Amino acid sequence: MPEKKPNKLPIVDEKSVEALDLPGRALRWIVTQENTNAQHCTMCVIQVAPGETVRPAHSHPNGEEIIYVVQGSGRVMIDGVVEPVNQGCAVLFPRGAVHMLQNSGNEEMKVACFFAPPTNLDNYKLFEGIEFPE
Numbered sequence: 820m821p822e823k824k825p826n827k828l829p830i831v832d833e834k835s836v837e838a839l840d841l842p843g844r845a846l847r848w849i850v851t852q853e854n855t856n857a858q859h860c861t862m863c864v865i866q867v868a869p870g871e872t873v874r875p876a877h878s879h880p881n882g883e884e885i886i887y888v889v890q891g892s893g894r895v896m897i898d899g900v901v902e903p904v905n906q907g908c909a910v911l912f913p914r915g916a917v918h919m920l921q922n923s924g925n926e927e928m929k930v931a932c933f934f935a936p937p938t939n940l941d942n943y944k945l946f947e948g949i950e951f952p953e
Contacts, residue, residue: 829850829854829855829856829857831849831850831854831855833847833849833864836848836849836854838866841873842873842874842875843867843871843872843873843874844865844866844867844871844873845865845866846863846864846865847863847864847865848861848862848863848939849862849863849864850862850863851937851939852937857937858937859935859936859937860933860934860935860936860937861933861934861937861938861939862931862932862933862934863931863932863934864889864929864930864931864932865920865929865930865932866927866928866929866930867891867893867920867921867922867927867928867929867930868922868927868928869922869924869925869926869927869928870922870923871921871922872919872920872921872922872950872951873919873920873921874919875919875945875946875947875948875949876896876917876918876919876945876946876947876949876950877917877918877919877943877944877945877946878912878915878916878917878918878943878944878946879912879914879915879934879938879942879943879944880914880915880942880944881914881936881938881942882914882934882935882936882937882938882942883911883912883913883914883934883935884911884912884918884932884933884934884938885909885910885911885912885932885933886909886910886912886920886930886931886932886933887908887909887910887930887931887932887933888904888905888906888907888908888909888910888928888929888930889906889929889930889931890906890926890927890928890929891905891906891922891924891926891927891928891929891930892904892905892906892922892923892924892928893905893920893921893922893923893924893928894920894921894923894951895910895918895919895920895921896918896919896921896951897910897912897913897916897917897918898916898917898918899917901951901952903923904920905924917946917949919949919951921951
């Protein structure tokens with residue numbers, strides 16, 4: 820009887836994922852049901868150039884998002900409250916909270932974004948016209 824080969828491990832190199840060019844960021848969906856068979860979460864990496872803002876403001880009506888700043892610095896706005904963030908910061912965007920991210924530093928900002936339950940861009944609720952205060 821032939822030996823059964825193990826299933827391919829769910830490892831995804833971000834460089835192997837095509838970046839989506841979205842307002843204020845390049846986004847790569849790293850963990851999805853399609854590429855890893857993840858059942859309870861999704862994860863993406865975004866890169867935000869200096870001075871750019873992830874647009875538009877949005878919320879996730881059906882779940883939570885946690886971001887982790889891998890590189891760079893900036894600020895987040897959650898339901899109108901603005902706070903600074905930098906490398907090593909983790910931020911929870913509660914379900915339904917309207918939020919935005921801005922790179923206010925001098926280097927590219929790289930952020931890992933984790934979602935539970937799984938999401939995609941179709942599940943974002945968008946809020947055009949909301950901006951960071953000056």
